[in-house]
Amino acid sequence: xxxxxxxxxxLAYLLVFLCVIFAVVYGIVNWNKGGTDNTLPLEEDxxxxxxxxxxxxxxx
Amino acid sequence: MNTFxxxxxxxxxxxxxxxxxxKGYRQTKTSSDYLLAGRQIHPxxxxxxxxxxxxxxSAIIGFGGIAANFGMGLIWLTFLNMFVGVVIAxxxxxxxxxxxxxxxxxxxFPEFIGKSFNSxxxxxxxxxxxxxxxxxxxxxxxxxxxxxxxxxxxxxxxIALFVxxxxxxxxxxxxxxxxxxxxxxxxxxxxxxxxxxxxxxxYKTIGMNFSEANRNLTEMAQLVPEKLQxxxxxxxxxxxxxxSSWWYTLVTSLIMGVGIGVLAQPQLVVRFMTVRSxxxxxxxxxxxxxxxxxxxxxxxxxxxxxxxxFMQTEGKIAIEVLKDVDKIIPEFIKxxxxxxxxxxxxxxxxxxxxxxxxxxxxxxGSSIGRDVVSTLMKRPHNNTLITRLGVVVSIIxxxxxxxxxxxxxxxxxxxxxxxxxxxxxxxxYFCAIYWKRATRKAAFASMVSxxxxxxxxxxxxxxxxxxxxxxxxxxxxxxALFDQMPWPVLDPIxxxxxxxxxxxxxxxxxxxxxxxxxxxx
Numbered sequence: 001x002x003x004x005x006x007x008x009x010x011l012a013y014l015l016v017f018l019c020v021i022f023a024v025v026y027g028i029v030n031w032n033k034g035g036t037d038n039t040l041p042l043e044e045d046x047x048x049x050x051x052x053x054x055x056x057x058x059x060x
Numbered sequence: 061m062n063t064f065x066x067x068x069x070x071x072x073x074x075x076x077x078x079x080x081x082x083k084g085y086r087q088t089k090t091s092s093d094y095l096l097a098g099r100q101i102h103p104x105x106x107x108x109x110x111x112x113x114x115x116x117x118s119a120i121i122g123f124g125g126i127a128a129n130f131g132m133g134l135i136w137l138t139f140l141n142m143f144v145g146v147v148i149a150x151x152x153x154x155x156x157x158x159x160x161x162x163x164x165x166x167x168x169f170p171e172f173i174g175k176s177f178n179s180x181x182x183x184x185x186x187x188x189x190x191x192x193x194x195x196x197x198x199x200x201x202x203x204x205x206x207x208x209x210x211x212x213x214x215x216x217x218x219i220a221l222f223v224x225x226x227x228x229x230x231x232x233x234x235x236x237x238x239x240x241x242x243x244x245x246x247x248x249x250x251x252x253x254x255x256x257x258x259x260x261x262x263y264k265t266i267g268m269n270f271s272e273a274n275r276n277l278t279e280m281a282q283l284v285p286e287k288l289q290x291x292x293x294x295x296x297x298x299x300x301x302x303x304s305s306w307w308y309t310l311v312t313s314l315i316m317g318v319g320i321g322v323l324a325q326p327q328l329v330v331r332f333m334t335v336r337s338x339x340x341x342x343x344x345x346x347x348x349x350x351x352x353x354x355x356x357x358x359x360x361x362x363x364x365x366x367x368x369x370f371m372q373t374e375g376k377i378a379i380e381v382l383k384d385v386d387k388i389i390p391e392f393i394k395x396x397x398x399x400x401x402x403x404x405x406x407x408x409x410x411x412x413x414x415x416x417x418x419x420x421x422x423x424x425g426s427s428i429g430r431d432v433v434s435t436l437m438k439r440p441h442n443n444t445l446i447t448r449l450g451v452v453v454s455i456i457x458x459x460x461x462x463x464x465x466x467x468x469x470x471x472x473x474x475x476x477x478x479x480x481x482x483x484x485x486x487x488x489y490f491c492a493i494y495w496k497r498a499t500r501k502a503a504f505a506s507m508v509s510x511x512x513x514x515x516x517x518x519x520x521x522x523x524x525x526x527x528x529x530x531x532x533x534x535x536x537x538x539x540a541l542f543d544q545m546p547w548p549v550l551d552p553i554x555x556x557x558x559x560x561x562x563x564x565x566x567x568x569x570x571x572x573x574x575x576x577x578x579x580x581x
Contacts, residue, residue, distance in 0.1 A: 027346020034338030
């Protein structure tokens with residue numbers, strides 16, 4: 001295929017192309033997904049953090 | 061191309077970098093800005109910056125030269141660079157790292173692992189390990205850039221190295237990661253466009269299309285020198301003979317070491333923490349994958365094909381024309397490309413080196429400044445000055461190491477660092493994200509064992525390094541401890557990484573559960 005006789009080499013080229021296609025499709029499909037900033041602390045997390053701090057203080 | 065035009069192109073380029081460095085500096089007010097760009101980076105900047113940091117002069121000059129010498133087997137590395145280095149890294153590691161990084165208020169990779177396991181010792185150890193081992197990687201990249209400046213401007217190598225180091229130092233110290241990432245994006249864009257031209261012009265010069273060139277290369281297999289044949293070289297369009305010494309080097313060091321090692325690269329992981337939400341990471345998957353496919357895919361293919369060019373013009377294959385692997389690509393560009401492109405390509409190489417170096421210096425500086433010194437001194441983590449001092453120290457250390465390097469070490473130096481990172485950090489990093497049961501002691505033990513075994517193998521079994529370092533010779537009277545295959549050519553990562561994984565699992569199960577700080581799902 002394409003003048004390459006070793007399947008070990010053209011398989012690598014094939015995988016490169018498949019990977020590009022996957023990434024392009026993935027990128028387009030998810031272009032606007034995951035936009036909400038879920039890193040802002042939830043109430044539960046704040047509580048957890050406070051608890052952690054308390055434990056740390058006690059340890060110290 | 062005359063010196064004036066060449067100088068003008070470089071001047072415009074340097075002014076653009078200065079502008080972006082100053083832009084980064086002006087926007088840097090807090091240590092979060094300096095270390096993580098205030099977690100507000102645009103997805104295009106993030107993805108191209110990641111790609112440009114990943115793909116250095118080492119990939120283009122060092123690995124491109126390896127492709128010229130040993131052929132297209134390196135395309136496997138392109139595949140792993142894309143699939144593991146971008147798809148797996150962004151989707152499975154990036155999102156969690158970003159979310160956890162924010163929740164843990166981590167600003168550096170060691171701080172991320174340290175805080176995940178609630179351990180300052182882990183943070184300090186990781187920071188120190190990066191500071192000790194990364195200068196080797198920085199030094200080979202530095203050398204790649206300096207050699208190119210020396211060739212194109214025909215100036216003394218020492219002056220080239222000094223000026224080059226100064227330019228990078230200026231914008232890393234001042235601009236923090238914003239300056240680094242803005243300049244990366246410009247540099248990445250130059251790299252991307254240049255590669256297409258390189259591909260087009262290479263085939264035009266040799267007067268063949270892709271298939272014809274490959275057929276020609278296949279037929280040239282008989283020209284492989286005897287020495288390379290004995291190492292397992294079967295031609296430029298074939299994989300090396302299974303189990304041969306070159307097969308082990310290609311598969312275990314270059315493909316596995318660099319291909320997997322990328323997951324635990326501190327300067328790359330920190331980029332996940334610079335974006336605001338997962339949307340930016342999703343978009344970055346597309347941009348990053350295409351970037352890596354184009355840059356590495358083209359240079360490895362062109363590297364192999366350069367043999368046809370050297371055969372047509374000099375009547376010899378690339379490695380017979382240039383004895384040093386690291387010089388093949390620069391010489392090919394000089395001879396085969398139009399002179400204006402040689403100047404643009406020089407900017408590509410400079411860009412590739414500078415984008416990687418700036419991130420390395422930033423990572424080393426923050427490791428020693430924030431993770432080691434600040435943590436030991438128990439000072440509040442808002443001191444950018446210590447980090448900036450750390451950057452300065454790391455630049456000086458890398459600059460000094462650069463002088464001690466021999467030629468032909470660029471790809472190897474990179475592979476050593478990637479391998480050490482994978483063995484030391486990958487299991488702990490993975491468990492920090494995905495395995496709540498992993499304990500602090502287990503993570504620490506895994507890091508120590510991964511690093512320790514890598515070091516022992518470099519000193520005593522992997523012949524290339526053990527022979528050069530001479531410690532095995534001094535103690536045991538032979539360059540490497542074991543003579544039988546595959547030990548002299550088996551990369552440390554193949555032993556150190558599995559042991560590091562076993563250690564973290566076993567020690568975790570043997571030590572009492574601790575309250576998880578991770579937000580692993």
